[in-house]
Amino acid sequence: MTLQAVLTLSAMLFALGLVTFVSKRNSIAILMGVEMVLNAAALNFVAFSYYTPSKAAQLDGQVFAIFIILLAAAEAVVALGIALAVYKQYRHVRADELVQLNG
């Protein structure tokens, strides 16, 4: 296991998340893609803090990964709230059909 291998895995996961959140029709599936992208970024942070840590504090990268996880939690809560509100109004959450701004 080298840094190159971990970064390759994270690039692949990022690309899969990108494909998911660009191509899916359902809002919840888009949210899943965003979670995969955030996970790939956090994996990069942890890998760098393991293989090439900063001189001052070795665990900087892991602290940033914790912040990423917490931000993902906040984002998931808000996005699911919006999805439920949209579902109450329109009876679907298909992202390509939600085109009204002030419905």
Add this chain to the structure above:
Amino acid sequence: MAETIFFYIFGGIVLGAASLVAFSTNLLRAAFTLFFVLFGMAGLYVMLGGDFIGMVQIMVYAGGINVLLIFGTMLTGDIAKPEVSNLSFQGVLTFVAGVSFMSLLLAVLERTTWPLLDQPSMAPTTADIGRLLLKEYVLPFEVISFLLVAAMVGAIMVVLKSVEKP
């Protein structure tokens, strides 16, 4: 040697489950497959010397966010029609975009050399992370906790204020 084997196991779980999430047409199946992505990532974190963050990943992501996602799927999705609940549109274009973006990242990765440590440390990290969070990073920590409260209250308000159509 064992490290390499476990890396391939966890990496295979992550990538296989992620491609199922990306290309499956059943939304509920995708939501449950996301569990495997998150658990595989937790295993990779532990292998990279992050014992505490692996546990945080399991508790917050797999135990919190993914359960929320499954709730959302069941409350909103067209899961009565599983074969069309998670369709993609413009699938070929996005596939091309994803593959080209990944090739760009891999090309950059190929050309870069990193200043590697000789012997990365596998020491327990919980005490050091706690010290960092309460000394160097105390302001971002407080901001994040305030943001979490604001997001929670905001989500509750959004759902309560939305009108139910007859």
